[in-house]
Amino acid sequence: MRNLAVTLTAVLSAGFTISACAQEVVIIGHSGPLSGPQAVTGKDNENGLRLALEEINKTGLIVGGKKVTFKLASEDDQADPRVGVQIAQKLVDSGVVAVLGPYNSGVAIPASRVYNNANVPLLPVASNPALTQQGYKNIFRIGASDSLLGGTMAEFAAKTLKAKTAAIIDDRSAYGQGIAEEFAKVAKANGINIVGQEFTNSSAMDFLSILTTIKGKNPDVIFLGGYAAQGAPLARQMVQRGLKAKLLGGDGICSPDMGRVAGDAASIVYCAQGGTSLDKSAEGREFLTKYKKTYNADAQVYAVSYYDGLKLLADAMTKAGTTTDKAKITAQLAKENYKGVAGTYAFDAVGELKGAPTTVYTIKNSQPVPYAQ
Known part of the structure; x- marks a missing residue:
């Protein structure tokens, strides 16, 4: 009996350990100009995204009863449309669940076809109005047009x-x-x-x-x-x-x-x-301070949008109850009303940010x- 009890205890203990450690790794894509004349901007965007990713992973994200860890796949599209399309296919093939970017409209428009064909939600700041006028349901612009x-x-x-x-x-x-x-x-x-x-x-x-x-x-x-x-x-x-x-x-x-x-x-x-000036709100000032402390540099234009964008995506996954069903995540993004640092993120029928303020x-x-x- 004693041996049986020990065995049961060991099995239960092992089961608890497996359950406690079980987690799901979700790959988030980023496409931006990480080299060339716009490298400062591209790296700034990536920094904002990494800052959010590290905070989410540190605090813990539970989706559908599973602990989720985000992993970033960041690629340099060189602000080049041809390279951007190649990067889009690479990210899709790598199994990304969603993509933040591209930054440039000239990259985002042709690359969006690849993401749309793979049903990958796309959260760009690229501002050309033509991007959201293609009839795709997977694009949610997180900046002003x-x-x-x-x-x-x-x-x-x-x-x-x-x-x-x-x-x-x-x-x-x-x-x-x-x-x-x-x-x-x-x-x-x-x-x-x-x-x-x-x-x-x-x-x-x-x-x-x-x-x-x-x-x-x-x-x-x-x-x-x-x-x-x-x-x-x-x-x-x-x-x-x-x-x-x-x-x-x-x-x-x-x-x-x-x-x-x-x-x-x-x-x-x-x-x-x-958006509105970040130094006008406590949340904005906190973000600017946090960014400067982390990267020893001042945040540029869209770091906060990428930061908000990933947290918006995490919120949509949580509400949709899935990190793998892209159709459900896309449907939830279309219904979001998420309060971020830079403002509230809600989208119209074509994926434009509703009431996007400008300063x-x-x-x-x-x-x-x-x-x-």
């Missing part, structure tokens, strides 16, 4: 800066073209005359020829459809050439990196970001600071 960002800056130019004329520089990327078109449309509706439209590319650093053409037209503002890697040298060269215009742009130029590289020339910059910023001491009249 170009229609909001470009429109915000056009109204700011007309109503606050009292601009009458504007020139536009477009880098011909899906993001740059999309936000430039939205700016032009709303600017014209607000009585601003578009006196020039110039084109460049996403790796350009020399804008002196373009600025010579624009200077002769003497616009009140210049709108850049592009990123900080272009915006910083453009701002410096505007000052060097003696242009009196203010430089406007969207979230692509609204970052500490823009201020750091542009130096004193950043004083002519006004830009729009999705206009200036650059002071290398930091985007909410504009105050």
